[in-house]
Amino acid sequence: MIAGNNKIEIYPNPSSDYVNLKDGKKIAKIEMSDAEGRKIAAFKETDKIDISEFPSGVYFLTITFKDGKEQTKKIVKK
Numbered sequence: 188m189i190a191g192n193n194k195i196e197i198y199p200n201p202s203s204d205y206v207n208l209k210d211g212k213k214i215a216k217i218e219m220s221d222a223e224g225r226k227i228a229a230f231k232e233t234d235k236i237d238i239s240e241f242p243s244g245v246y247f248l249t250i251t252f253k254d255g256k257e258q259t260k261k262i263v264k265k
Contacts, residue, residue, distance in 0.1 A: 195258060197248070197260050200263060201262070201264065205238065214234075215251050216231050216232070217231075220246065221246060224247075238264050241264050248261075
């Protein structure tokens with residue numbers, strides 16, 4: 188499903204420690220995958236994600252909203 192009016196801004200991107208999600212109150216869960224599509228972490232109802240423990244690279248956040256819709260965003264870890 189594609190998120191209709193659920194637009195999430197992720198900043199700063201790229202980042203070395205945390206990324207913030209603007210309007211995170213609409214989020215039910217977030218799954219983080221590496222560039223090869225492997226799920227490496229999961230977060231529940233959050234507006235700030237600690238990425239400091241992950242190696243530098245490209246990651247994807249699959250955001251599931253409380254209305255059941257999903258959106259995938261790319262982030263870059265410095």
